[in-house]
Amino acid sequence: MSKKRVLTGVTTTGIPHLGNYVGAIRPAIRAAQNEQTESFLFLADYHGIIKCHDPAMIHESTQAVAATWLACGxxxxxxxFYRQSxxxxxxELNWILTCITAKGxxxxxxxxxxAVQENLDKGQEDQDHQIEMGLYSYPILMSADILMFKANEVPVGRDQIxxxxxxxxxxxxFNHRFKEVFTLPEVKIDENVELLVGLDGRKMSKSYGNTIPLWESDKKTQKSVNKIITNLKEPGEPKQPDESPLFEIYKAFATPQETADFTQMLAEGLAWGEAKKLLAAKINAELAEPRERYAALTANPAQIEEILQAGAAKARKEARVLLDQVRDAVGIRALG
Structure with missing residues (x-):
């Protein structure tokens, strides 16, 4: 029985936070441990430059994202594990696919x-005002990412289906016009994926400014946790799990039994301040070892680069075979 190929890309436009860890990093690493799975994970730095025009951030994020995944196991x-660039x-595959993709x-x-709707809402005469080709055609680059390695499954959020x-x-x-070369990928939606809530109860997101950093010290993590919104109930007053985002975040780091115990303590009047101390301790306990590994990796970026180059060599070996098949299919081949 052949192994199932699963491919995931991570855009290099920011520093990972707790929501990224719970929602994407931790489950993907667990899934990669399945003996029946071949896992491909890449740093999507060419995708990053579509929206992020800060070279320093692209570079810093590439290192941080790579170190994060390695530190987390x-x-x-x-x-x-490779860098797209x-x-x-x-x-090259991106261009060949561009040539056969319908503009519609x-x-x-x-x-x-x-982006067009935003221009129309602003009353712009040109509906394509300031829309660049990177944004317009990036689904083709994403297709090249997926098809190059014959991915069977691509885990995505619903907005990426x-x-x-x-x-x-x-x-x-392509297969119909030329010959059967590409594997048709399947969407994989994990219904159990945890969308971690942030400090204010909305989805944890950098754009909301409600995140808890992954790589802070224990003390700074406690300070972040202290900002989680709660109500004005005093110590001793019964509290319900839905009265603060604190409970949902705790649940993401606890066993079912620990979650049940925490629910009971809240019902018995646990003070919000004490609850926040318990939550910070839970986060810090799980991330203690990864934080040490992250610090060691970022102190030695040459080590990260070496790992990425080894991954690129492995990936290119496969990519070359498929690209040669694609080139031959479209008529780009040696003479004689």
Whole structure:
């Protein structure tokens, strides 16, 4: 029985926070430990420059994201871990796919339609005002990322389903027009994925400014946790789990029994201040070892680079084979 290939990309436009860890990093690393799975994980730095025009942030984020995954337990021996920009074959495939992709398909991309709508809402005469080709055609680059490694499954959030469907459309069009080369990927939606709430009860997101950093000290983590909103109930007054985001965050780091015990303590009047101390201790206990590894990795970026280059060599070996098949299919081949 052949192994199932699962591919995930992480955009390099920020520093990972607790929500990224609970919602994406921790489950992906656990999934990669499955003996029946071949896992591909890449740093999507070419995707990063679509929206982020700060070179320093792209560079800093690339290091931070790579170090985060490695510190949290990613095994580069079991997972093909690489930086998108180290695989030139992806960009060549991107162009070939661009040549066969219907413009109408790109017109229907959610990100492009949202940008057009924003211009219309602002009364812009030109609906494409300040919309760049990176934003317009990035679903094709995403398709190249997926199709290059014959991914069977692509775990995505519901807002990204369209991109996997587009990859299927583009692959099917190529296979029909030329020859059967590409594997048609399937969307994988994890219904149990944990969308961690932030300090204010909304989804934890950098854009909301409600995140808890991953790599702070124990003391700074406690300070962040102290900012979680609560009500004015005094110590001794019974409290319910839905009265503060604190409970949902605690639940993400606790066993079912610990969660039940915590619920009971709240019902018995646990003070919010004490509850926050328990939560910070839970987070710090789980992240103690990863934080040490993260500090060691970021102090030695050459080590991260070496791991990425080894992953790129492994990825390119496969990419070259598929690209040669694609080139041959479209008629780009040696003479004689």
């Amino acid at each position: 990613l095994n580069p021996e079991r997972t093909t 180290d695989i030139p074959e992806i960009m 398909l790109m017109n229907r991309a959610h990100a492009y339609k949202a 369209q991109h996997v469907e587009m990859a299927r459309d583009i692959a099917g069009r």
